[in-house]
Amino acid sequence: HAETEIKEPQWNSNLYLGMGIKKEFGIPIPFVKPTHTTIQFCAFYDINGNGKREGSEPLLENVVVRLNGWEVMTGEKGICNLKNIPLGVYPFSAFSIVDLKGWFPNVQDSLVVNKNTSEVNIPFVRGVKITGRVFIQRDPNSPTADFKLDVSRIKIIANNHKTYTALTDKTGYYEMYLPAGKYTLSMDESILGNRLQLMQNNFELEINEKFDNLFMPFYIVEKARKLKVIRFDSNGNRIDE
Numbered sequence: 721h722a723e724t725e726i727k728e729p730q731w732n733s734n735l736y737l738g739m740g741i742k743k744e745f746g747i748p749i750p751f752v753k754p755t756h757t758t759i760q761f762c763a764f765y766d767i768n769g770n771g772k773r774e775g776s777e778p779l780l781e782n783v784v785v786r787l788n789g790w791e792v793m794t795g796e797k798g799i800c801n802l803k804n805i806p807l808g809v810y811p812f813s814a815f816s817i818v819d820l821k822g823w824f825p826n827v828q829d830s831l832v833v834n835k836n837t838s839e840v841n842i843p844f845v846r847g848v849k850i851t852g853r854v855f856i857q858r859d860p861n862s863p864t865a866d867f868k869l870d871v872s873r874i875k876i877i878a879n880n881h882k883t884y885t886a887l888t889d890k891t892g893y894y895e896m897y898l899p900a901g902k903y904t905l906s907m908d909e910s911i912l913g914n915r916l917q918l919m920q921n922n923f924e925l926e927i928n929e930k931f932d933n934l935f936m937p938f939y940i941v942e943k944a945r946k947l948k949v950i951r952f953d954s955n956g957n958r959i960d961e
Contacts, residue, residue: 766843822897847897
């Protein structure tokens with residue numbers, strides 16, 4: 721499995737203890753508080769959602785673990801190590817370089833590293849499937865009412881502190897997976913032009929484990945054209961109103 725050692729020298733009084741010195745040649749210093757630790761990370765599919773690896777829950781390779789500015793990637797056994805980490809609180813994240821089709825890392829955005837921090841789980845949980853369709857209502861009085869408008873490649877965006885996107889297919893259908901959280905779901909209105917109008921946009925969603933899937937449609941209407949009606953009397957003369 722992969723491991724990275726943080727090359728940071730340690731000083732004690734007038735003695736320099738370089739990280740390259742073998743342990744048996746080091747000078748033992750009793751009662752000194754530990755200042756560094758080694759962490760083993762384990763990435764896996766959290767099938768039952770309890771945050772712990774149990775039984776046959778599959779391990780995940782090719783998961784990048786980022787702690788502060790240090791990065792390491794899991795091997796085929798789902799394990800990677802960071803060695804000689806100074807104690808402290810650091811920004812923490814993880815992501816798979818392989819598309820896991822809707823599985824997301826369920827980790828906090830910071831990690832407290834203390835002398836007892838030796839093993840850290842990185843459970844990947846199943847996201848909620850969001851599907852929908854873009855519908856267009858045409859103006860029957862439009863001279864192009866019989867022409868079918870292209871509803872493909874319209875961008876659908878889910879936003880919280882991260883951004884997730886999907887594109888519609890030729891039928892206007894889209895799908896995406898979202899981890900639990902609060903989102904604003906919107907459609908890119910810049911493609912509409914002057915004749916089309918979105919009925920509602922920027923839906924506020926709160927996704928949690930109670931949802932298996934959610935259908936969120938977007939409705940577009942074509943603005944009605946103003947028709948000028950000219951009236952004539954029985955003699956064929958125009959009636960001005």
